[in-house]
Amino acid sequence: MFESLSSRFTSAFGALRSRGRISNSDIETTCAEIRQALLESDVAVSVVDSFVASISEKSLAALPTLQSGTNQGQVIFEIVNAQLIEILGGSERRVRFAKKAPTVIMLAGLQGAGKTTLAGKLAKFYADQGNTPLLVASDLQRPNAVTQLQVVGDSIGVPVFAPEGGNGVGDPVKVAQAGIEFARAKQYNMVIVDTAGRLGVDEDLMKEAIRIRDAVTPDEILFVVDAMMGQDAVRTAAAFLDGVGFDGVVLTKLDGDARGGAALSIASLTKRPIMFASMGEKLGDFDIFYPDRMASRILGLGDVATLAEQAKKAFDGDTSAKLEAKFASGEDFTLEDFLEQLQAMSKMGSMSKLLSMLPGSGAMKKAIDNFDEGEIVRTTAIVQSMTPTERRDPKVLNGSRRARIALGSGRAVSDVNNLVDRFSAAQKMMKQVRNGGMPAGMPPGMPAMSAPATKGVAQKKKSKSGNPAKRAIEEAQ
Amino acid sequence: MGLFSKFIAKIKGTNSFSPADWQELEQELLASDLGPTLTRTLIEQAKKVKSEDAESALSQILTEQLSSRSRDSLVNPNGLTVVMVVGVNGTGKTTSVAKLASTIKSAGSTVLIAAGDTFRAAAVDQLQTWGDRIGIPVVCGKANSDPASVAFDATQEAKRLGVDYLLIDTAGRLHNKNDLMAELEKVKRVVEKTSPVNEVLLVIDATTGQNGLSQATLFTESVTVTGIIVTKLDGSAKGGVALAIEKELDIPIKWVGTGESHTDFARFEPASYIAGLLS
Numbered sequence: 001m002f003e004s005l006s007s008r009f010t011s012a013f014g015a016l017r018s019r020g021r022i023s024n025s026d027i028e029t030t031c032a033e034i035r036q037a038l039l040e041s042d043v044a045v046s047v048v049d050s051f052v053a054s055i056s057e058k059s060l061a062a063l064p065t066l067q068s069g070t071n072q073g074q075v076i077f078e079i080v081n082a083q084l085i086e087i088l089g090g091s092e093r094r095v096r097f098a099k100k101a102p103t104v105i106m107l108a109g110l111q112g113a114g115k116t117t118l119a120g121k122l123a124k125f126y127a128d129q130g131n132t133p134l135l136v137a138s139d140l141q142r143p144n145a146v147t148q149l150q151v152v153g154d155s156i157g158v159p160v161f162a163p164e165g166g167n168g169v170g171d172p173v174k175v176a177q178a179g180i181e182f183a184r185a186k187q188y189n190m191v192i193v194d195t196a197g198r199l200g201v202d203e204d205l206m207k208e209a210i211r212i213r214d215a216v217t218p219d220e221i222l223f224v225v226d227a228m229m230g231q232d233a234v235r236t237a238a239a240f241l242d243g244v245g246f247d248g249v250v251l252t253k254l255d256g257d258a259r260g261g262a263a264l265s266i267a268s269l270t271k272r273p274i275m276f277a278s279m280g281e282k283l284g285d286f287d288i289f290y291p292d293r294m295a296s297r298i299l300g301l302g303d304v305a306t307l308a309e310q311a312k313k314a315f316d317g318d319t320s321a322k323l324e325a326k327f328a329s330g331e332d333f334t335l336e337d338f339l340e341q342l343q344a345m346s347k348m349g350s351m352s353k354l355l356s357m358l359p360g361s362g363a364m365k366k367a368i369d370n371f372d373e374g375e376i377v378r379t380t381a382i383v384q385s386m387t388p389t390e391r392r393d394p395k396v397l398n399g400s401r402r403a404r405i406a407l408g409s410g411r412a413v414s415d416v417n418n419l420v421d422r423f424s425a426a427q428k429m430m431k432q433v434r435n436g437g438m439p440a441g442m443p444p445g446m447p448a449m450s451a452p453a454t455k456g457v458a459q460k461k462k463s464k465s466g467n468p469a470k471r472a473i474e475e476a477q
Numbered sequence: 478m479g480l481f482s483k484f485i486a487k488i489k490g491t492n493s494f495s496p497a498d499w500q501e502l503e504q505e506l507l508a509s510d511l512g513p514t515l516t517r518t519l520i521e522q523a524k525k526v527k528s529e530d531a532e533s534a535l536s537q538i539l540t541e542q543l544s545s546r547s548r549d550s551l552v553n554p555n556g557l558t559v560v561m562v563v564g565v566n567g568t569g570k571t572t573s574v575a576k577l578a579s580t581i582k583s584a585g586s587t588v589l590i591a592a593g594d595t596f597r598a599a600a601v602d603q604l605q606t607w608g609d610r611i612g613i614p615v616v617c618g619k620a621n622s623d624p625a626s627v628a629f630d631a632t633q634e635a636k637r638l639g640v641d642y643l644l645i646d647t648a649g650r651l652h653n654k655n656d657l658m659a660e661l662e663k664v665k666r667v668v669e670k671t672s673p674v675n676e677v678l679l680v681i682d683a684t685t686g687q688n689g690l691s692q693a694t695l696f697t698e699s700v701t702v703t704g705i706i707v708t709k710l711d712g713s714a715k716g717g718v719a720l721a722i723e724k725e726l727d728i729p730i731k732w733v734g735t736g737e738s739h740t741d742f743a744r745f746e747p748a749s750y751i752a753g754l755l756s
Contacts, residue, residue: 039513042686045504111709112567112682116598141737143606144599151598167606226567230510230686230718253566256651257691281596373656 008037009080009299017073024060027076031056034080042261044234047087047268055083081295087264088291089273093248095126098219101189102134104180106216108209108244109224110236111197114252116145118224118278119194120152121286125276126190127158134188136179137162138172138212141196141205149194156283159188172196172208177215193218206243213244221246222275225262227254233262237270248275251289255279333430335391335423339383346376381409382419394420480505480754481523481535488528499524509717512687515542515724532755539751542724548731548745551676551703557635559643559672563661563700564680565692566649569708571600573680573734574646575607576742577706582613586641591631592617593624593664594648604646611739624648624660625667632668643672652695665700676703678731681719683710689718693726704731707745711735 012033016026031052038048058079066072097103105122107115116139123133135153137160139145146166153160161179164170176193183191195212198205213221223246225233240246249270251263254277267274274289383391385408390397397405397420406413484502488494494502499520506516519538526534552558560577564570571594578588590608592615594600601617608615616634618627628645635643647664650657665674679702681689696702707719710733719730730745 036513039507040687042510042688045507110684112569114567142603143610144603147602148597148599155598226682226684228565228682228686228688228692229684230689231508232510232684233686236684253651255654256565256688257653261686 008033008040012037013073013077013080013299016076017071019073022063022072022076024063027056027059027063030076031059038261038264042230042233042265044231044261044265044269047234047265051083051087051264051268055080058083077299081299084295084299085291087268088294089267089289090291092288092290093273093275094288095220095248095275101187102180102183102191103189103220104191104193104216104218106176106193106195106213106218106221107224107250108195108221108240108246109197110226111142113197113224113226114278115139115197115224116148116152116194117283118250118252118276118286119149119192120156120158120283121278122276123153123158123190123192124156124283125286127156131190132188133158133190133192134179134183134186135160136176136191136193137164137166138176138179139194139196140164140166140170140172140175141168143167145194145196152283173211173215176212180216191216206239209244220248222248222250223266223272224250224252225266227251227262228256229262231265234265234269237266241270241272246270246272248273250274250276250278252278255285333427335383335386335394336388338423339380339391342376342380342383346380378409378411378415379419382406382411382416385409394423480509482755484523485531485535485755488526488531506717510686510689510721511717512690512721515717515721518542535755536751539720539754540747542720543747543751544723544727544729546727546729548704548729548747550731553673553675557632557643557672558641558676559632559635559645559668559674560676560678561645561647561665561668561674561700562678562680562706563647563696563702564649565651566597568649568680568682568685569734570594570649570680571604571607571646572737573678573706573708573732573742574604574644575611575613576734576739577678577732578608578613578642578644579611579739580742581642581644582611587638588613588642588644589631589635589638589640590615591628591643591645593628593631593645595619595622595624595627596648600646600648607739625664628664629667629670632672636672652692652699658695658699662699677701678704678706679728680706680708681722683707683719685718687718687721690721690725693722693728697726697728702728704729706730706732706734708734711741 012030016022016030019026034055035048035052038051039045043051059076062075062079063072066075095103095105107119107122109115119135123135126133135149135158137146137149139149144167146162146164150160150162161175161182163178164175172195176195179193180191182188193212193216195209196205198209221244223237223240225237229236237249249263249266249272251274263274266272274291276286277289277294278286280286382405385405386397390401390405397416402413402416402420406416409416481502484494484498487498502523503516503520506519507513511519519542522538523535526538562570562574562577574590578590581588590604590613592601592604594604595618605615605617616627616631618624618630624647631643631645645664645668647661648657650661652658665677668674677700679693679696681692685692693702693705705719705722705728707730722728723730733743733745735741735743
């Protein structure tokens with residue numbers, strides 16, 4: 001996401017940085033490049049012009065105050081960064097919980113923006129944090145939207161309140177109202193109301209949304225918008241703001257190659273914060289939107305903060321503690337531990353997504369997109385085809401055992417050999433690290449798992465030095 | 478739409494267009510999702526327009542941006558015509574399939590629909606509801622089954638029934654996901670084992686911005702798009718990206734969706750589209 005915007009910014013600043021002394025005309029050139037990049041990214045014309053004007057003004061004002069010898073390019077870069085963060089809404093904003101449960105969240109947006117999927121993602125996000133959400137199916141318009149919500153609810157184990165089958169039958173306002181009553185009676189602490197998609201210009205449907213709003217008095221109305229949307233995003237957002245109104249914005253389909261200019265426009269023109277970002281087909285592909293992190297990403301600085309958080313989430317406390325103890329006590333790191341790490345890694349989401357959060361990833365976007373996710377699955381299959389004894393002590397792996405494992409995992413014997421060789425090398429390396437006097441425990445405040453986890457990654461990378469994406473991880477470590 | 482109406486009025490009345498006017502025109506063109514490149518081209522060419530024949534000259538300029546390829550549906554004259562409908566998530570593929578099927582049916586041909594979106598929750602049900610509504614049979618597989626196998630079964634079924642058209646709905650996918658694009662290629666390949674795919678229609682949401690270009694490029698690379706369906710043209714979006722796609726990639730727009738009912742679907746008329754931009 002935002003990649004091509006990011007690469008345009010990178011090249012604009014590259015030119016600027018290479019100069020010792022920056023002149024007014026350098027700033028003009030950079031601003032013109034930024035303008036073009038933003039327009040190609042679907043940022044609304046008016047937003048682009050005011051953004052560029054403000055950068056240019058601030059940069060020109062800053063220029064005379066700079067001593068020679070300071071990195072002038074960096075100063076300009078900081079100005080742009082600050083401006084981007086500001087336009088994206090400053091700091092992140094969380095959902096305001098109601099003083100008296102349930103907290104009611106209502107979703108609104110155009111058709112096809114991804115509301116129903118998002119309802120599921122939002123529910124999962126809060127259920128994972130210990131809340132008890134209830135999904136309410138108030139989209140009675142689109143054929144089988146209700147069924148879709150039910151399937152989504154089932155798959156994440158969140159109940160769905162759906163008294164009406166939909167397909168144009170039933171009163172969405174009554175459903176929403178009854179949903180709140182139901183939640184109150186059954187003591188759910190959160191209600192997420194999915195509503196029918198509507199066009200900004202459709203007054204009837206907008207009135208219906210307003211009636212739902214008035215009936216359920218939501219604590220938050222979230223406007224769901226497709227990151228691929230063009231210049232019309234601004235008009236649509238304005239229509240929704242005037243109509244049903246909204247408190248925050250959710251961006252969907254951020255995993256595409258859209259440059260997400262709509263996000264900048266909407267945040268800037270409606271003064272409503274972007275609260276969440278949704279980026280993938282799985283119901284866990286969802287997170288709070290952090291303006292500063294997004295600005296870093298647009299400017300090609302990567303998003304290490306998110307990466308670290310995801311690692312923390314995926315490597316749960318138990319596994320981490322166990323491994324840490326193991327590492328400290330001098331026990332060998334076995335293939336069983338390796339398997340656990342592989343599984344935890346796949347929990348973190350796709351490898352390409354993780355890679356794209358690394359600094360400088362904009363430059364190798366293509367390679368990242370083509371990352372072979374199957375590699376993790378195949379490696380996992382090989383380890384899973386081993387017996388517990390073999391996993392604990394790979395030395396017992398003779399020819400016939402290897403042939404059996406290859407058969408069991410559907411891979412060639414050479415793949416098995418490869419894995420075992422790489423693994424022994426990594427094991428040896430870990431021993432060296434430990435004997436080299438590394439402190440037994442991790443320093444406090446660091447995610448306990450981070451050291452062994454990265455080992456696992458590094459080890460996997462070794463085999464694939466030919467793949468630039470993987471090499472990048474290796475180099476980044 | 479009337480993007481150029483002000484320009485025409487002004488140039489006819491005063492025979493002049495000030496720099497501020499040009500800037501305003503540029504902003505309007507950009508705001509219609511034509512994109513910076515096409516906008517620049519159009520403005521450069523418009524600057525040469527003389528006041529006497531402003532309308533016809535502009536109409537000429539715009540027509541030149543459109544694809545010169547035929548907008549007729551590609552059909553198999555002797556036997557089954559297979560049409561695949563592809564696109565990113567949420568553009569209205571399933572609805573378009575239903576509308577297209579209904580259009581073909583009212584023209585007197587027989588149609589079968591394959592519910593190839595086995596991924597999104599309840600997409601198959603959505604299509605089946607449509608099928609019931611418009612009276613067209615729908616072949617479905619199980620949820621999460623291989624879409625290629627559903628398409629293959631449907632092709633066999635279409636041949637057995639001897640219908641004129643088979644419309645294959647596919648799951649929405651983001652064009653930059655290689656694995657999902659490979660899956661789409663597989664669907665096409667598997668169908669082509671027994672019957673050629675005559676037409677691949679890409680569904681583009683009129684509210685899409687410049688990303689539409691990227692969608693069209695990558696879908697064409699993977700399954701050779703032969704035509705475009707622009708949906709949700711009933712909103713406030715001007716769908717300028719469609720013109721950008723025609724210009725950049727030379728893929729003709731064949732159909733437009735303009736509403737929620739199955740009859741809100743029509744062939745793309747370039748003449749009236751351009752007239753709309755001018756008036």
